[in-house]
Amino acid sequence: MLPRLTPLIAALILTVSAPVAQAQLSVVATTGMIADTAQEIGGDHVALRPLMGPGVDPHAYRQTRSDIVAMTRADLVLWHGLFLEAQMEDFFEDLARSRNVTAVAEVTPRELLLAHEDYANRFDPHLWMVPGLWRHAAMEIRDALIAADPENAQDYTANAETFFAALEALSDYATQSLSTVPEAQRVLVTAHDAFNYFGQAHGFEVLGIQGISTDSEAGLSRIAELVDLLVERNIAAVFVESSVSDRNIRALIEGAAARGHAVEIGGELYSDAMGDPGTHEGTYIGMIDHNVTVITRALGGEAPERGMSGRLSAGM
Known part of the structure; x- marks a missing residue:
């Protein structure tokens, strides 16, 4: 008969014989x-x-x-x-x-x-x-x-x-989604020039108040220029960004209102950062899904309210 193992010895044997977990x-x-x-x-x-x-x-x-x-x-x-x-x-x-x-x-x-x-x-x-x-x-x-x-x-x-x-x-x-936006409405006005590749890929005119870097300053002349464009081309929606102050976007809306033209915020886009951890928007796929869906719907196109896989947050 084999000798009975004490709990301590049994534990030591299991520890030695168990495979060593590979470090991440x-x-x-x-x-x-x-x-x-x-x-x-x-x-x-x-x-x-x-x-x-x-x-x-x-x-x-x-x-x-x-x-x-x-x-x-x-x-x-x-x-x-x-x-x-x-x-x-x-x-x-x-x-x-x-x-x-x-x-x-x-x-x-x-x-x-x-x-x-x-x-x-x-x-x-x-x-x-x-x-x-x-x-x-x-x-x-x-x-x-x-x-x-x-x-x-x-x-x-x-x-x-x-x-x-x-x-x-x-x-x-x-x-598929962005192609449903009427051509006359394919103008994307945002806080800074983060969407130029997007515009090139999908045939949108992209207008950022600031340049490619958020370090660049938006002068009064640039804001006035964009207010003129919003009024002349009857653009009804502009977009804020999650990682950029909405101060300049608000100035655009106020400037257009002073000219008798109503402009709304079409939604918040993820430009240089994703959404909250644990959400679909907090993944790369979800971030782009969100942007595409919000832009499409705000500018008169057709896209599911909850995005391509139904995972976007409700009430976006």
């Missing part, structure tokens, strides 16, 4: 769009920390002390590039000398980028507004995860294919 890859991502994409591709293999949450403007964001600690300890740091995180670029250049750092949007073919109006050799960074363009960043995220954790390459590749399929479905929904 520690990943820090600057924007929510990058973090969500990395989570979709990385799955259970990654532990993600996004630096910028809902309503945070990446153009003006500066790293905090806790951010620096997290990034210097991470296995992989993912940032956008194309001068989006303008205040952090020098830090990332220094960090890349000793840590695994990847600018995920810099790989986008230059012929697909929109040039910056004011600076030579700089480009509009807002690629995530078009799922087909965001695919390039997603591929770079996949490759960065594989390079940092080759043992799980097969899972990263499979997860990426699933995400690419979701991007394609999202792109189809955007094309």
Whole structure:
């Protein structure tokens, strides 16, 4: 008869014989769009920390002390590039000398980028507004995860294919919905120029009060110019952004009202940041689903009230 094992010895045997859980890859991502994409591709293999949450403007964001600690300890740091995180670029250049750092949007073919109006050799960074363009960043995220954790390459590749399929479905929904907006109404007036790729992809004229960066100031002449345009072209809806003050949009509405023309806020769009964590709008897919649905419905097109999969928040 085998000797009876004490509970302590039995526990020790189980501990020794049990497989050792593989440590997750520690990943820090600057924007929510990058973090969500990395989570979709990385799955259970990654532990993600996004630096910028809902309503945070990446153009003006500066790293905090806790951010620096997290990034210097991470296995992989993912940032956008194309001068989006303008205040952090020098830090990332220094960090890349000793840590695994990847600018995920810099790989986008230059012929697909929109040039910056004011600076030579700089480009509009807002690629995530078009799922087909965001695919390039997603591929770079996949490759960065594989390079940092080759043992799980097969899972990263499979997860990426699933995400690419979701991007394609999202792109189809955007094309179908936005095509129902009457051509005369395809004018998108927002707080800053975050929607130029969107406009190019779907045939919309995009007018931002501020430039590509929220650091640029909107002068009185620019606001007056846009008020004239709203009145002359009978534009009835403008849009606020979740990560930009609505002060200038309110000035447009008041200016148009003084001219006898009523303009309403067509809705809040997610431009440089996603929605709240735990919501559909707090994912990359949900963010674009929301924008497409709100723009379509506000400008006279046809789209389901709750978006392409019925998951948008009610009463948006």
